[in-house]
Amino acid sequence: MHKEVLLSMADITKVFPGVKALDEVSLEVSPGEVHAIVGENGAGKSTLVNIVSGVLQPDGGEMYFDGKAFAPWNPREAQELGIGFVHQETALCPHLSVAENVFLGRMPQRVRALVDFKEAKAETIRLLGRFATQINPMDKVQDLSMANQQVVEIVKALSLDCRLLILDEPTSSLTEIETENLFQLIQELKQRGISILYISHRLKEVFRVCDRVTILRDGRYVKTLAIKDTTEDEVIRNMVGRSISTFYPEKAGQGEEEILRVEGLTKERIFRNVSFSVKKGEILGFAGLVGAGRSEVARAICGIDGFDTGQVYLSQESVRFESFHDAISARLAYLTEDRKVEGLFLNMAIQPNISVTSLENITRHRLVHRQKETEIAKRYVDMLRVKASSLLQKVVNLSGGNQQKVMVAKWLAIDPVVLFMDEPTRGIDVGAKAEIHHLMRQLVNRGVGIVLISSELPEIIGMCDRVIVMNEGLIAGELMDSDITEDNIMRLAATQRERIA
Amino acid sequence: MNMGSGGQVTGQGVQEIHRTSLLTRALGVREFTLFIIIIGFSLILSLLTPHFLTKANITTTAIGLAADGIIAAGMTVALVLGGFDLSVGAVMALSGVVAGSLYLSGTNIWLAALVALGVGMLCGLVNGYFIGHVGLNPFITTLGMMSIARGSSYVLTKGSPLSLAGISKGFKFLGGGRIFGFPVMVLIYLVIVLVMDFAMRRSAAMRQVFYVGSNEKAAALSGIDVSRVKTGVFFLTGTLAAITGILTLSRFTVAAPNAGMSAEMRAIAASVIGGASLRGGEGTILGSVLGVILLALVNNALILLNVSVYWQDLLTGIILISAVLLDFLSHRSTYLTK
Numbered sequence A: 001m002h003k004e005v006l007l008s009m010a011d012i013t014k015v016f017p018g019v020k021a022l023d024e025v026s027l028e029v030s031p032g033e034v035h036a037i038v039g040e041n042g043a044g045k046s047t048l049v050n051i052v053s054g055v056l057q058p059d060g061g062e063m064y065f066d067g068k069a070f071a072p073w074n075p076r077e078a079q080e081l082g083i084g085f086v087h088q089e090t091a092l093c094p095h096l097s098v099a100e101n102v103f104l105g106r107m108p109q110r111v112r113a114l115v116d117f118k119e120a121k122a123e124t125i126r127l128l129g130r131f132a133t134q135i136n137p138m139d140k141v142q143d144l145s146m147a148n149q150q151v152v153e154i155v156k157a158l159s160l161d162c163r164l165l166i167l168d169e170p171t172s173s174l175t176e177i178e179t180e181n182l183f184q185l186i187q188e189l190k191q192r193g194i195s196i197l198y199i200s201h202r203l204k205e206v207f208r209v210c211d212r213v214t215i216l217r218d219g220r221y222v223k224t225l226a227i228k229d230t231t232e233d234e235v236i237r238n239m240v241g242r243s244i245s246t247f248y249p250e251k252a253g254q255g256e257e258e259i260l261r262v263e264g265l266t267k268e269r270i271f272r273n274v275s276f277s278v279k280k281g282e283i284l285g286f287a288g289l290v291g292a293g294r295s296e297v298a299r300a301i302c303g304i305d306g307f308d309t310g311q312v313y314l315s316q317e318s319v320r321f322e323s324f325h326d327a328i329s330a331r332l333a334y335l336t337e338d339r340k341v342e343g344l345f346l347n348m349a350i351q352p353n354i355s356v357t358s359l360e361n362i363t364r365h366r367l368v369h370r371q372k373e374t375e376i377a378k379r380y381v382d383m384l385r386v387k388a389s390s391l392l393q394k395v396v397n398l399s400g401g402n403q404q405k406v407m408v409a410k411w412l413a414i415d416p417v418v419l420f421m422d423e424p425t426r427g428i429d430v431g432a433k434a435e436i437h438h439l440m441r442q443l444v445n446r447g448v449g450i451v452l453i454s455s456e457l458p459e460i461i462g463m464c465d466r467v468i469v470m471n472e473g474l475i476a477g478e479l480m481d482s483d484i485t486e487d488n489i490m491r492l493a494a495t496q497r498e499r500i501a
Numbered sequence B: 001m002n003m004g005s006g007g008q009v010t011g012q013g014v015q016e017i018h019r020t021s022l023l024t025r026a027l028g029v030r031e032f033t034l035f036i037i038i039i040g041f042s043l044i045l046s047l048l049t050p051h052f053l054t055k056a057n058i059t060t061t062a063i064g065l066a067a068d069g070i071i072a073a074g075m076t077v078a079l080v081l082g083g084f085d086l087s088v089g090a091v092m093a094l095s096g097v098v099a100g101s102l103y104l105s106g107t108n109i110w111l112a113a114l115v116a117l118g119v120g121m122l123c124g125l126v127n128g129y130f131i132g133h134v135g136l137n138p139f140i141t142t143l144g145m146m147s148i149a150r151g152s153s154y155v156l157t158k159g160s161p162l163s164l165a166g167i168s169k170g171f172k173f174l175g176g177g178r179i180f181g182f183p184v185m186v187l188i189y190l191v192i193v194l195v196m197d198f199a200m201r202r203s204a205a206m207r208q209v210f211y212v213g214s215n216e217k218a219a220a221l222s223g224i225d226v227s228r229v230k231t232g233v234f235f236l237t238g239t240l241a242a243i244t245g246i247l248t249l250s251r252f253t254v255a256a257p258n259a260g261m262s263a264e265m266r267a268i269a270a271s272v273i274g275g276a277s278l279r280g281g282e283g284t285i286l287g288s289v290l291g292v293i294l295l296a297l298v299n300n301a302l303i304l305l306n307v308s309v310y311w312q313d314l315l316t317g318i319i320l321i322s323a324v325l326l327d328f329l330s331h332r333s334t335y336l337t338k
């Protein structure tokens, strides 16, 4: 039977110094199809779609788009053919406004610039309206949270008239509600005959919105399965070559000894009267919608951003960290949610990226003790199974998930007493995610207190011993044991309240 | 995760790949290319003129480049930080002038030199305070400091050079003396370079400079005191500029208010030719040395071949742009994928 094909890739190969990122990978996408690409961190998913969108050029293989041979030399060429791309790492201009960023993609039509400007702005507002978050089209992108940046990135791609939309981990920073909105949009696009390539580590999403799934492993094509004929377990088995228990580690009982206590923490217009405590040996979850103020509270406690009033007690002693450096010396750690801008030294190697937080411990007579530095880096690279060709490989050349692991490693290296983890498993594959979850449990069992901020409800529900739900800068409620359910969290998180003045 | 595809980190894999990559890296690095260019250039020059490979010519060229070299070493650190210091040439002049005028008004020359060193350090600290703690832009701040330092030198000397004839032999030894026929000034440059090169590779302080230059936000969010690191770097560039000013004073026994004119531009050019990046996070002291040598060779060639020295700026510009182009082409893929 004749089957229509929009994009076909045959035997695509791509070699980077030291790695064969893709080894004769083939793939076909039909019109109106949502096609998932899954695989472990570093399997080659981003590399594959970067080739479709002209960011990278293949070393071998052929591509056809709409029946014609296709070899885009740069992103512009692919874009003109109707290929839209939402990157794994947001690629927006931070100094420009949201609207300007969305318009940027419309440059080809600059002849009618004025008309388009208005149209596009209206369109931006319309598309933004589809998402629950409040984004002002005139806000600068750099002032937006990660989730909102991701929304803008999606809106930007949608505003283009594309025939194939590539979404590389579009939901990694989104909460349930935005994700739900995105799924609705995907259904609409599908009905209009637009094809979508969808990369995600969240298999639940893949099974909800996709028609077929192509599995990559170590740069090689494994197989393509129709979603309706397969199971999550089968997909995972093909991804990693074995079965993985995706169960969350067993929870511990409630801890008794209090490590950190926060009383009445307030910061004008951001959060108000936040009080809670972290007990030894527990994972405390912070749930809430994007913009609820979860990260801001953590950053204020750690002395990264200031706060107006309130008290912080560390092991019953009142503390106020003037700088993050002081907090680190007291072995408080904050894992940032944004790895590219705030987390990593991209053009430096893995080793110094991990040792940066423990520089003082490996310095003798003002010199960095290189052997100790390598030891630390190697210990955590092995523990977290970072996939890299050497400790001296530049972080920029790692896959997204492996970059995330490097970031986790640098905070484990300080041997923290309280660890704030802001979206710690963003972009991490199923196997590694389970490993990090087990590691978190091991850490709390050894007496560390962990505060987990996550927009992924199943993670919060599966991991946390206690959950605090924030809503527009206020604590909306605290849940324990069997009360930690999706319904309860959403009810507290989404209820309209008086706005914080 | 290792699925048996080979070449991934597990056990000895790290070490092995590390070794091979060192070799390939040596061939790929800027310093190596520059070294070859310098050797080739010298060979051609020695064929073109018999005056090139003479002891006199080489010694004078070496002494001449030492001054630029000390300043360029500091500039490299500033570039690694992701900034630069435009005031170094002027600070160099100011410290020479301060030492000169103090000496002429009866102060002991060593004491005068010490005060001059202090003045240079102070200029650096002021730059560092405004850039690191207040958060002003390095371009504007050091441009301002450049005017202030240059202006002060003119005010102190009323515009004309101060002659320090009759200055003590001991002091003259710094800039003009020889040890076993080897110019002291070049020795001082060598010591500075060796210490700084070692520090860049090994010291914790310099490591912090790399972190800040690579990603300032991430550095702050890893607990690095970014303001202090910035202040320290500008303190260093100021100090090195003052040292150069004092050495130059000793060499010529003249304190000229227009000394070190556009030294900052030559220093930036030399560092960038040597592989430092204006984006920060990259640069080596060895690279700056080779950059300075290349520029000095070009200058020397023009003189020996009787070409007008006015060609010098033009050629410096061409070399600089070629170097930056080379950098851009070799990093092209990273520009695109980021």
Ligand SMILES: Nc1ncnc2c1ncn2[C@@H]1O[C@H](COP(=O)(O)OP(=O)(O)OP(=O)(O)O)[C@@H](O)[C@H]1O
Binding pocket: A016, A017, A019, A020, A021, A039, A040, A041, A042, A043, A044, A045, A046, A047, A048, A088, A387, A388, A396, A397, A398, A399, A400, A401, A402, A427, A429
């Ligand atoms: N520019 C580069 N230079 C060297 N190696 C690279 C480069 N880009 C990617 N790689 C390597 O290619 C492999 C595939 O990377 P890719 O980014 O496609 O993985 P991915 O499947 O998207 O992973 P993730 O789920 O973590 O995002 C990895 O081993 C990575 O280290």
Ligand SMILES: [Mg+2]
Binding pocket: A045, A046, A047, A088, A399, A400, A401
């Ligand atoms: Mg990826």
